[in-house]
Amino acid sequence: MATPLQIDSRLEDEGSAVLALSGEVDVSNTAQVRDAGVKLLTDGATRLVVDLSGTEYMDSAGLGTLVGLLKRVKEAGGAMAIAGPQPRVSRLFEITGLDQIFSIYQDLGTAMKEVRA
Amino acid sequence: MKDEVPSQVELRIPRSCEFVRVARKTAGALAHQLRFTLPDVQDIELAVGEACTNAVEHVGEHCPDILLLFSHT
Numbered sequence: 001m002a003t004p005l006q007i008d009s010r011l012e013d014e015g016s017a018v019l020a021l022s023g024e025v026d027v028s029n030t031a032q033v034r035d036a037g038v039k040l041l042t043d044g045a046t047r048l049v050v051d052l053s054g055t056e057y058m059d060s061a062g063l064g065t066l067v068g069l070l071k072r073v074k075e076a077g078g079a080m081a082i083a084g085p086q087p088r089v090s091r092l093f094e095i096t097g098l099d100q101i102f103s104i105y106q107d108l109g110t111a112m113k114e115v116r117a
Numbered sequence: 118m119k120d121e122v123p124s125q126v127e128l129r130i131p132r133s134c135e136f137v138r139v140a141r142k143t144a145g146a147l148a149h150q151l152r153f154t155l156p157d158v159q160d161i162e163l164a165v166g167e168a169c170t171n172a173v174e175h176v177g178e179h180c181p182d183i184l185l186l187f188s189h190t
Contacts, residue, residue: 027137027173028134
């Protein structure tokens, strides 16, 4: 009975990848998010965009998972960005100060362009 | 609508990550019925979700359930 979440992970060109999270990210499903993100990295991605445009809710467990992915990406010398968070999720980044840690862009296209730069 | 919400509501959930959402959604529904604004409803859901997550992760094995008591004045 994990919280409804759809994860779409895909490798793209130039070592880039998209991890799209649709639905609700909370403590019941962050392990799935972590596993999907780590698989993209072990499959060769060094530039990761997490698409949150379809994310309706996220809690601190979800944020912690994203921080873990960011740490892995940075240790590998790569880049990571967040794309399209809805206001509710944006606010979570702001009140935790993580908007100062993550590169956050309004849409997926801009985020992809930035991580590839 | 506000008058239809009892002053206290109890909810007992299993100490399991899968039920944190149930607590969160219940809190949100009650807040909505009490005519909180949408941002406030969302804040209440977040606060209750985080509190329940803490309880699920940190209470001992001897505690199989979590009891939530919602009240308003």
